[in-house]
Amino acid sequence: MKCTELSNNIMKELKKEKILKKICIVQVGDREDSNRYIKNKIRKCNELGIEVELKKFKEDEIDNLKLREIIGMANLMRLPLFVQLPLPEHLDETLVHNIDYSMDIDGFGYETLGRIVAGHSNKYPCTPKGILTILESITDLEGKDVLIINRSFHIGKTLALMLTDKDCTVTVAHSKTKNLQDKIDNADIIITAIGKANYFNADNFKKGQIVIDVSINFDDDGKICGDISKNEYEKLNKKGVLFTEVPNGVGLMTTTSLMEQIKNL
Template identity: 35%
Template sequence: MIIDGKAVSEKILAAVSKEVADSGLTPCLATVIVGDDPASQMYVRMKHKACDRVGIKSVGVVLPGTSTTGEVVNAVAKLNADDSVHGILVQLPLPNGIDTEAVIESVSPEKDVDGFHPYNIGQLFSGRPEFVPCTPGGIMTLLAEYKIDTKGKKAVVVGRSVDVGRPMAALMINADATVTVCHSKTDNLADEMRKADILISAIGRAKFVKPDMVKEGAVLIDVGINQDENGKLCGDADFEAVKDKISAITPVPGGVGPMTIATLMQNTLKAARILSKN
């Protein structure tokens, strides 16, 4: 079974568009980008395009790559103080020399639609999530949409980043899965991966996941965005090699990626609803 993130994201975007129209609110997402990294610029453009589509206003703050941590924090502080802005997204990675943690912590938790602020991460790990990081949140929506049961299942998350691996593990624990988190220092990584009923790979290595690393009938969620030897976009999984051994897989492109932006739109509308009541 191919888990079609593109189709599910279209459904979510249509629902958000209707909710925005019915709400009487004018949700606003502000993006902050530092420097001129082409990939970051592309991702920010995609987010603004999604905002336009669902009726969410968007504003972009562009800072030079030479900016200091203080200058980025000051830009965020202005957005925190602006009542017309409901969600703030700082595009990562930030250039070398900028304290990423200080910038993330400067975002007001109630406007933290990326879900990276320590307060929101703490809420997630305590089982009371407010804003969930968009990629893991989108994955949970996909599992629910395709009726993939997580209760009692062995979930293995490969990767321990704060934007995917760690919050993914927390969400799976909250969904009653038994979770193992693996990373670059894990001994016998392939052995751990083979135990997974649900394998979530966010390792960032092209075609790394081979058939001998997956259990027969497992569900494989591929978070990787890589380029293969021919420069073609691919995931962490060797898709053609593993697809006949597993029961379900997210393709790259068209799997997890579209869900990340759809979830961001949901989070921005949620922030607008919460702030409008305050």
């Protein structure tokens, strides 16, 4: 299941009205994956007429005080802000939670989280939002048993709240979970964000299940892959498992979700 058509349809709707907005992206370091993500985000913004100011720093050019100042100034100037994660170890990632709700296009602010817990937020972290868009495009979520293999704030915890609000029964698994395969066997929907290249194969899943592969990994040859081995895609199709591919899957929908949230500011 490629998400290209779904993303294209959403972008087509967004393009019907020019989005005259400016955003700021902060990047620290020169990670290959971050460069790729930011390039895609800027390209999508250009398609919609969104002006992008990229503040790119070398790792030794910025400290927590400087990052705090950038976030505070963006809040003061009412400038929508996106901080590319992960940040280098010397920087405190929790600072991104201080982005004002009205400027929080990536959905990581403390107020955003509080509104999600309360069940009345109109923005979300973009990866969970993209996953929810994918699922709602292919199935009725009411009553579904969902297994999320990730407990991070950016994915697992937030997505669990969002899916609970959609009347799913959610189980959150992680590195300490016992009998993971039993939990996979009992799920209608599996969302994996383990972050290990080629961790799963076709034998882990059964006919009728929906599997969302969130991870962007690199295999031994330096090629992009997910948690599910690409060599297993044909077997999964024959088995009747509906799954997202890597690339052109969740990553694409994450960027598309960011565009939707910029439009809705």
